Amino acid sequence: MEVGRLPLSASQRGKLISAGYTTLASLSSISPSDLARDLQVPESEAFEMLKVAKLGCGLEQPDKHTAIVNGAQTAWDILNEERLLPRITTSCADLDKILGGGINCKEVTEIGGVPGIGKTQLGIQLAVNVQIPVDCGGLGGKAVYIDTEGSFMVERALQIAEASVVNWSSYSELLRKESQACQVEIQPTDILEKIYYFRICTSTEQIALINYLDQFISEHKDVKIVIIDSVTFHFRQDFEDFALRNRLLGGMALKLMNLGKKYNLAVVIFNQVTTKCTEGSFQLSLALGDSWSHCCTNRVILYWNGDERNAYIDKSPSLRSASASFSVTSGGIRNSASKHKRIRVM
Amino acid sequence: MANKLINQMGLPKSIANVFAARNITTAKEALSLTEFELMEVLDVSMAQVTSAIARISEITCPPYQTVLSLMEQRVQMEHMGGHLSTQLKGLDQALCGGIPFGVLTELVGPAGIGKTQFCLKLALLASLPASCGGLDGRVIYIDVESKFSSTRLIEIGVKSFPEIFHTKGLAQEMAGRILVLRPTSLSEFTESLQQIKISLLQNQVKLLLIDSMAALVSGEHVQGATRQHLLGWHISFIKSLAEFSRIPVVVTNQVRSQSHDEICQYSFQAHSRQKTKEDYKGHDSHLVPALGIHWAHAVTIRLVLDAKSGKRFIKLAKSPVSPPLAFPFNITSSGISLLTDDGIELTGPEINTIHCQGHSDIIHFDGERLQYRAA
Numbered sequence: 001m002e003v004g005r006l007p008l009s010a011s012q013r014g015k016l017i018s019a020g021y022t023t024l025a026s027l028s029s030i031s032p033s034d035l036a037r038d039l040q041v042p043e044s045e046a047f048e049m050l051k052v053a054k055l056g057c058g059l060e061q062p063d064k065h066t067a068i069v070n071g072a073q074t075a076w077d078i079l080n081e082e083r084l085l086p087r088i089t090t091s092c093a094d095l096d097k098i099l100g101g102g103i104n105c106k107e108v109t110e111i112g113g114v115p116g117i118g119k120t121q122l123g124i125q126l127a128v129n130v131q132i133p134v135d136c137g138g139l140g141g142k143a144v145y146i147d148t149e150g151s152f153m154v155e156r157a158l159q160i161a162e163a164s165v166v167n168w169s170s171y172s173e174l175l176r177k178e179s180q181a182c183q184v185e186i187q188p189t190d191i192l193e194k195i196y197y198f199r200i201c202t203s204t205e206q207i208a209l210i211n212y213l214d215q216f217i218s219e220h221k222d223v224k225i226v227i228i229d230s231v232t233f234h235f236r237q238d239f240e241d242f243a244l245r246n247r248l249l250g251g252m253a254l255k256l257m258n259l260g261k262k263y264n265l266a267v268v269i270f271n272q273v274t275t276k277c278t279e280g281s282f283q284l285s286l287a288l289g290d291s292w293s294h295c296c297t298n299r300v301i302l303y304w305n306g307d308e309r310n311a312y313i314d315k316s317p318s319l320r321s322a323s324a325s326f327s328v329t330s331g332g333i334r335n336s337a338s339k340h341k342r343i344r345v346m
Numbered sequence: 347m348a349n350k351l352i353n354q355m356g357l358p359k360s361i362a363n364v365f366a367a368r369n370i371t372t373a374k375e376a377l378s379l380t381e382f383e384l385m386e387v388l389d390v391s392m393a394q395v396t397s398a399i400a401r402i403s404e405i406t407c408p409p410y411q412t413v414l415s416l417m418e419q420r421v422q423m424e425h426m427g428g429h430l431s432t433q434l435k436g437l438d439q440a441l442c443g444g445i446p447f448g449v450l451t452e453l454v455g456p457a458g459i460g461k462t463q464f465c466l467k468l469a470l471l472a473s474l475p476a477s478c479g480g481l482d483g484r485v486i487y488i489d490v491e492s493k494f495s496s497t498r499l500i501e502i503g504v505k506s507f508p509e510i511f512h513t514k515g516l517a518q519e520m521a522g523r524i525l526v527l528r529p530t531s532l533s534e535f536t537e538s539l540q541q542i543k544i545s546l547l548q549n550q551v552k553l554l555l556i557d558s559m560a561a562l563v564s565g566e567h568v569q570g571a572t573r574q575h576l577l578g579w580h581i582s583f584i585k586s587l588a589e590f591s592r593i594p595v596v597v598t599n600q601v602r603s604q605s606h607d608e609i610c611q612y613s614f615q616a617h618s619r620q621k622t623k624e625d626y627k628g629h630d631s632h633l634v635p636a637l638g639i640h641w642a643h644a645v646t647i648r649l650v651l652d653a654k655s656g657k658r659f660i661k662l663a664k665s666p667v668s669p670p671l672a673f674p675f676n677i678t679s680s681g682i683s684l685l686t687d688d689g690i691e692l693t694g695p696e697i698n699t700i701h702c703q704g705h706s707d708i709i710h711f712d713g714e715r716l717q718y719r720a721a
Contacts, residue, residue: 007382007385007391007392008391008392009385009388009389009390009391009392010385010386010389011389012391048391052391052392114639114642115639115642115643115645115648115664116642116648116663116664116698120666121666144410145413149585149643149644150448150449150585150586150588150589150646151449151646151666153446153449153646153666153667154413154416154417154420155442155446155667156666156667157413157417158417159667189414192412192413192414192417193412193413193414193415194412195412195413196410196411196412197410197411197412197413197416198407198408198410199408199589200408201408201586202348202374203348204348204373204374204377204378204406205348205406205407205408207377207378207403208373208377208402208403208404208406208407209403209407209408210403211377211399211400211403211407212400212403212404212407214400215400215404216410230643232643233582233643233644234582236578236640237578237579237581237582244378247380248378248380251380251381272639272640272643273639274639274640275638275639278613283611283612283613284611284612285612285613301612301614303611303612303615305615307696312612312614314614321614328669329669330669
């Protein structure tokens with residue numbers, strides 16, 4: 001590996017190269033004080049540089065004592081971990097079924113659809129459902145709701161919270177008949193208190209918040225879901241330079257993915273749709289372009305199928321393409337009432 | 347917050363100076379670069395860049411609120427929990443009290459259906475004293491299509507609120523609170539929006555009406571996607587106006603006809619395409635809102651006004667708080683009034699389709715297909 005690829009500042013890199021240290025091998029056996037003399041830099045700086053070089057080495061030269069490749073996990077371990085992963089229900093059994101039990105923690109799920117299909121509704125529902133008490137089979141976590149469009153309605157959140165409280169308490173009553181231990185006393189206002197709401201007004205604020213989330217969540221460890229409604233709005237306007245836009249979006253997606261892994265939480269991103277002209281005919285597709293579509297682990301598209309709302313798994317490494325219907329009721333997202341065959345595998 | 351200065355963020359002196367020397371003065375400039383780009387430009391180590399970015403991000407990012415505190419704040423601060431009552435009982439109920447503050451509400455429908463009538467009524471309502479259910483404030487009415495009629499406004503006022511409009515002087519006071527702007531081009535409109543921003547808070551403006559948004563761009567001779575992008579700035583500006591002055595904003599949108607090959611679907615729906623085309627047979631022209639999908643994402647509440655079987659309907663096509671309801675209405679001398687306060691619940695995309703009286707001969711005879719289900 002070349003010195004040029006190390007994450008060093010440009011002047012440090014320049015000094016290294018001009019002093020003849022072009023490969024990592026040349027740095028591997030030198031002491032900090034020798035390097036400091038050669039480069040004419042303070043010893044502490046030389047020490048830092050060597051530390052960076054050693055990290056760079058670590059990536060290439062495996063440490064044979066601990067694992068075959070540093071930082072790797074075997075597929076078997078990952079499988080065991082995945083089995084234990086908690087999922088957040090959508091309150092619609094059919095939708096949960098095609099999602100493999102709900103929205104997965106540690107993953108980034110993108111959900112897109114036409115205006116009025118129920119994206120914000122689903123977002124509020126998830127922010128409430130993440131709080132389902134552990135006794136009732138939930139996560140008992142808190143939610144971060146990032147509103148970029150101003151479409152979050154407090155009244156609606158209250159309606160959904162009220163309906164959910166009724167559901168949970170009837171569920172816990174069922175449990176109580178079997179064992180006396182379970183007791184759930186939750187008020188709708190308690191639910192609303194556990195949703196942290198951020199209102200974002202520019203793309204810069206959006207980037208800043210994603211950077212800051214790491215710190216925020218380390219202070220609020222019980223946050224189990226981050227919802228961004230929508231990622232698109234600010235990035236769709238006032239961006240002339242599309243290459244820059246894609247770089248920023250890519251960086252943001254990477255940070256969100258790391259966040260999900262680090263704190264074991266689910267990330268749900270909403271996206272808008274746009275019309276795309278392919279082969280002379282117009283088609284709907286999710287906004288932000290092709291390079292963005294690689295950024296998320298799962299992609300779900302909500303669409304109208306006749307007079308029903310449907311969800312379709314467009315992309316997922318582990319789930320098969322399937323669609324299921326759902327409906328939006330006064331209490332939130334629920335199963336579709338129709339008698340049609342509900343799940344269709346494509 | 348995007349324009350906060352970096353040298354006031356309490357970064358270590360040395361790194362703050364580096365930012366200043368490279369002419370990166372605001373958070374916006376710093377955050378528009380990736381970390382590696384910053385490392386190149388500033389010529390400092392990765393660790394320094396990361397900690398500087400963390401600090402800048404923390405300061406730039408707005409504070410959070412819990413939804414509970416948000417709700418309590420709204421209830422305390424605002425009359426009627428932040429809604430402008432339309433005085434149409436059924437509609438108010440469905441919308442939890444009326445047109446909400448702080449978001450965009452859109453009226454869309456064919457020409458002559460009553461959009462302007464609705465706007466006039468809302469303008470009156472907002473100017474009325476609070477004792478009559480109004481907001482007791484000024485109204486800014488941006489009349490792009492030159493359809494505003496003061497005669498009609500006063501007529502609606504006299505018929506619906508005789509006690510006020512027959513009192514001498516009050517009629518003049520009410521009408522005096524409605525300020526009408528008539529921009530003739532998009533650039534003029536842009537200018538007046540910027541002026542409005544300043545005067546909104548100072549002058550007790552309680553409602554902003556734009557009639558209509560679509561007329562602004564139809565005069566600009568640009569087609570397709572670029573036409574939408576012309577309004578990109580306006581969309582976010584109007585949204586932020588609504589939000590930060592906490593007033594209701596009502597805009598109207600025209601309709602245009604859509605041709606067959608424009609029927610939009612996702613690529614994975616392709617196999618069902620044939621079927622859908624047949625579905626539309628017989629509807630030669632199919633009406634859609636003039637401003638397309640980009641705009642539709644921006645509005646929070648969409649009310650579709652249309653006419654079918656000789657009846658006019660207000661339909662709640664997009665609303666986060668209400669099921670898809672349709673209310674039959676008619677227009678009387680006192681403005682819009684609902685024929686019944688119980689809405690008809692519609693299923694599926696029917697709520698979004700726009701029918702027009704002129705085409706109703708073709709459409710309303712196959713009404714059975716539309717399958718109404720009573721609420």
